[in-house]
Every structure is written in structure tokens, then in C-alpha cells.
Amino acid sequence: MSADRDAQRSRVYEAEAVVRTVFDRADRGARELELFGSTITLPVERKFASIDSVQDYADRVLALNWVRERWAGAAVPVAVRARAGAAAAHYEPGAATIAVPLHTRGTAWALRELVVLHELAHHLEPGGEALAPHGPEFVDRYLVLVGEIIGGEAAFLLRTTMLENGVRIT
Template identity: 50%
Template structure:
């Protein structure tokens, strides 16, 4: 029996908040924000124009963090027809991220790293504490310590374990 993914909605809500922080910082032309009473500067977030660009990015990320997660193996990126979700899928032969190629919300670094974290930590439930810790560590390693900090604080605020 597979454990119920009871944190899924909380994880998605927290990550939506973090993406909004990045969007607002970009809209205002400054990366400096006040975050729960602390001044900090967010790094730029990569945006992708094509599925091929996402694949190159994923390959680079896996190369960067390969020593930390040596069992992860290769990860393929493919286009998805729908526009409402990106997702990770694994079978006995391959691991794949499917991203909506016609919508910009999914072609961004934070969404892609979320899916890569599923690849690095294939756990049940899919959005449990192990996944959350892996995503924070991955975002910190790839985007910088500020992003790991922001994710951890927002997860805690949303009562994500």
C-alpha cells in the first residue's frame, strides 16, 4: 500500500509563494527583497524557451550534483500536451520529466528543480519530508543559499515537514 501524499497541497502552496517572490522581484527590477524582516538578494531564476533548453539544464544540474546523488542516473525531458502541470515519471527503463512546452509557468528553474528533486529522491509519499529536504538542498546547491533558506522558511510557515 502506497502512503497518502498528505503534504502535496502544502508543498505546492509554499512553492507558489516562492515563485511569486521571484516574479515580483523580477517585475520590480531589483533582486533585493525584505523576507520576514530580513533583507536579502534573490539570485536570478533561469527561464527556458524550449524543451531542449530544459534538457540541457537538467543534464548540467545532474552533472553538478552527481557526487551527492550518484545513484540518480540519467533523466530525460519531454514535452507534455497539457498546460496545467509538469510531472516526473519513472519506470524500470527510464526516468522522465514532462513539461508543458506551451506555457511559461513550467519553463522556469524552480519548477524544473522540483521535478529533478523527485528524480534524486524517489520516495513515498512523493512530497514527504525526504523530498522536501532534497529539494531544499538541490535548490541551494544550484541556485544559491538564499533560495534554500527561502524554501525552508516558507515550507515551515506552511507547516510542511
């Protein structure tokens, strides 16, 4: 894959890192924040304890009626497996598999809803592997999933952070 084909990848990851940090702070009591002139209260982001719990969550998301109606890829089962590396989760389109790092160095940063929804947005790519895996179409799917499942406030935070990081959404 050339750098042109996934030009937004680093910007998407940078925005997600900021949003994960904001959610981590919210879990420690800073749930209300002001963002671009709006005061929002962040919803709770689900965290997972095991690969089995991530698998159950992914299966439930793909079974939602509105997800199945919107994306044909929801009918394709996704497998979830542990990933040896700690740096990133990833999606394997040929195997329809999400690989998630487990607990490493005292943290389970990837066993969380935002990460799983990111990988499910890859799984729901129409026609298989995307030309630009983190392009505007992917970002739109991801934002819809976050907005509908975690909540509108979470999608607002993610959208504005992505825009601030130069991510093309449309």
C-alpha cells in the first residue's frame, strides 16, 4: 500500500489518541468539557476484559438492524483474536478478523469501544478492502458508529478533533 492510498492514517490515529485521552480523563471524573463553545457531557465508553468480550460486542454491533440495513458487510461474521504486538489493533480484510493487543506493560489501551468501532468500520467497507483505508468514507462510517453506539457527544468530540488534525471527513 502506498503512502498516497492511506494519506490520512497518521492524522486519524493522532486524533483518536487525543480522544482516548479525553475519555480516560472522563473516567477519572472530568466527564463534562467545553469544546468549541459547546459544553458536553461525555457518555461512558465501554471497556473489555477479554477477547471473548470484544467478540461478543462486535457480534452484537453487527447484528443491529440499522447496521445491517446500512452496510451489507454486517452480514459477514467478524472474528476477533489477540495480537502479539502492543502498538496497534488492526483489521485483516481477507480473513474478516480484528486483531487486538491485550494487556501489555500494565495497560489494555486497545480493549475499548473506540478501538473496536474503528476496526468494525474497516470491516463494513463496501466491496472489501478500501482504496484509502482511512479515507473520508471510512471516517464517515466510523463517526456514524461512534455517534449511534457511544453517543452524539462522543461523535462530536471525535469529529471536531479529526477536523482539527486535518482529517478529511467528506
